[in-house]
Amino acid sequence: xxxxxxxxxxxxxxxxxxxxxxxxxxxxxxxxxxxxxxxxxxxxxxxxxxxxxxxxxxxxxxxxxxxxxxxxxxxxxxxxxxxxxxxxxxxxxxxxxxxxxxxxxxxxxxxxxxxxxxxxxxxxxxxxxxxxxxxxxxxxxxxxxxxxxxxxxxxxxxxxxxxxxxxxxxxxxxxxxxxxxxxxxxxxxxxxxxxxxxxxxxxxxxxxxxxxxxxxxxxxxxxxxxxxxxxxxxxxxxxxxxxxxxxxxxxxxxxxxxxxxxxxxxxxxxxxxxxxxxxxxxxxxxxxxxxxxxxxxxxxxxxxxxxxxxxxxxxxxxxxxxxxxxxxxxxxxxxxxxxxxxxxxxxxxxxxxxxxxxxxxxxxxxxxxxxxxxxx
Numbered sequence: 001x002x003x004x005x006x007x008x009x010x011x012x013x014x015x016x017x018x019x020x021x022x023x024x025x026x027x028x029x030x031x032x033x034x035x036x037x038x039x040x041x042x043x044x045x046x047x048x049x050x051x052x053x054x055x056x057x058x059x060x061x062x063x064x065x066x067x068x069x070x071x072x073x074x075x076x077x078x079x080x081x082x083x084x085x086x087x088x089x090x091x092x093x094x095x096x097x098x099x100x101x102x103x104x105x106x107x108x109x110x111x112x113x114x115x116x117x118x119x120x121x122x123x124x125x126x127x128x129x130x131x132x133x134x135x136x137x138x139x140x141x142x143x144x145x146x147x148x149x150x151x152x153x154x155x156x157x158x159x160x161x162x163x164x165x166x167x168x169x170x171x172x173x174x175x176x177x178x179x180x181x182x183x184x185x186x187x188x189x190x191x192x193x194x195x196x197x198x199x200x201x202x203x204x205x206x207x208x209x210x211x212x213x214x215x216x217x218x219x220x221x222x223x224x225x226x227x228x229x230x231x232x233x234x235x236x237x238x239x240x241x242x243x244x245x246x247x248x249x250x251x252x253x254x255x256x257x258x259x260x261x262x263x264x265x266x267x268x269x270x271x272x273x274x275x276x277x278x279x280x281x282x283x284x285x286x287x288x289x290x291x292x293x294x295x296x297x298x299x300x301x302x303x304x305x306x307x308x309x310x311x312x313x314x315x316x317x318x319x320x321x322x323x324x325x326x327x328x329x330x331x332x333x334x335x336x337x338x339x340x341x342x343x344x345x346x347x348x349x350x351x352x353x354x355x356x357x358x359x360x361x362x363x364x365x366x367x368x369x370x371x372x373x374x375x376x
Contacts, residue, residue, distance in 0.1 A: 010116040013109055019321050024346055026337040027321040029156075029184070029296050031217040033270060033340070036263035039218070042256040046249055055248035062251045065258045066225050070197045075230040078237050079246045079254075083183060083211040083224030086237075087150070088114055090207060090226075093240050094148040094177045095120045102141035102149030102174075104133070106157060106330055108181065111150040123149075131158040131290060133166065138173035147176040153196075154184045157325065157335045159292025161188050164196055171203045177232070179207045184294035186215030186264075187271050192293070197227060204229045207237075214295060216257045216264055223254045271295045274338045281348050285357050296337045305355045308332050314354045320347055 001008060016028035034040075056062075059079040066077045080086040091114040095101050100123040101115040115122045123144035125137045134140075141149050151170075154161045171178045180196060188194050200206055208227040213219035223246065226233065257264070279289045279297055288300040301308040312324035312334060323335040338344065351357070 004119070006116055006119045010113065013113040016323060017321060019316075019319070022319060024320040024339060024343045026339050026343065026347065027323045027335075028219075029214060029294070029337045030219045031214055031267055031271070031295065032274075032338060032343065033217060033267040035217040035257065036260045038260045038263070039216075039253060039257045042253045043249075045252060050248045050252070053248075054244050055246065055251055057244050059246045059251050062246070062255045063225075065255045066227075069258045070227060072197060072200070072227060073230060075234045076200060076227055078226045078228075078233050078241065079251070080224045080226065080241065081245050081247075081250075082213070082222040083181065083209050084110070085241070085245060086209050086224050086226045087111070087179070087181070089237055089241055090148065090150075090177070090179050090209075091115060091118050091120070093237060096147050100141070100144040100146040102137075102144065102146040102176075104137075104151060104155070106325075106327070107150075108152050108156050127155075127158070131155060131160040133162060133170070138170050142173075142175050146174075148179065149174055149176060150179050150181065152181040152183065154188060154292070154294040156184070156294070157296070157323070157330065157333075158290055158298050159184075159294040159296060160290070161192060161194060161293035163192065164194055164199065167196055167206075168199050168203065171199070171206045174205065177205050177207055178203075179209060181209045183209070183211050183214055184296075185210075186268050187275070187295045188293040189272060200228050204231060207232060212254055212257060215268060216254075217267060218254070218257060221250050221253055223250045271338050274341060274344055278336070278338060278344050278348070282351075285348075285351065285355070296335055298333055298335050300333050305357070308334050311351070311354055315347075315350055318350050320350050322347075 019025060062079050063074055063077040067074045087110065095115065095118040097119040099120060101120045102123045103111045105124040105126045112122050123141050123146050125134060125140050128134055167180060196208055200208065206228060209224065210227065211224040212221060226237065275292060275297060282289050282299055286302055286305055288302065290298045292298065301311060308331065309324055312322060315322055
């Protein structure tokens, strides 16, 4: 065996299934709407010489667009090959082998995998029954000797939004770097006034992770970025990233996408509306749907409606794919990405047939999975 013992023992991260068409894909939290025509047109601007030459190693134009988008300084921005690269950079930079990395339970499974790769134990802190952070979480991470803590907000897989004041207090109390993964924050209701970017001016240990995969409908592009104090980004993270980590196509298309705010925000409004509609419809059918500020919902399946695993399998047999986690506190739950209106209608109809809540009806031509995707 050539690998390190911790690598030999670990289980790798298992991404969501990528089903073949025709299928309704509600399992990996992509944006249900396509990117704007402006973004699609940007692809035609790619020239042979852009592919022939190395991209800007500093991603200067893109980082300037990100800084302008958030109202921060260029030195507070790092661009990465998807947010996953930034997560790995943070773990390898701030995670000290043998010292803990703080995470929540439940949480994004990749965090534990990255900690194991770095040979760091994980300090898991269980969320409260309503999926809120316990008030002593910073103290528990500190006592475990954590040098880095990873937190998704809105939380995955629950969809719970942790408000800015709670994050600010947590960062102030935690003695290491607090990484807040805001992959889904674009879908949070503006009524909450949630804004962590303003906090990076005052909290030198706060690192925000953003992505264009969800809110900007660019999961296939692999473009993420980080926001933090200049002392955290420029002299530390910037020197440990790969030299040409963001390719020329991603830099160009992402820059254009950040300038097309009107179309992008329309997709967020659509998701919020469908999230409310689908949540209410599932509650009316007897499911317990947890409040969500993401582009997905987590629901608990009561015993009267069957087993979550069985419903998951039955939906897959009808080419409707959702996410089921075979783990503590989630085994009786399903996580469902918000799809197009037609996809969501197909989901509800299929659930009715599977659970027997309503008379099962065969999908007509306008409700078939293939047509639901065509109407996306």
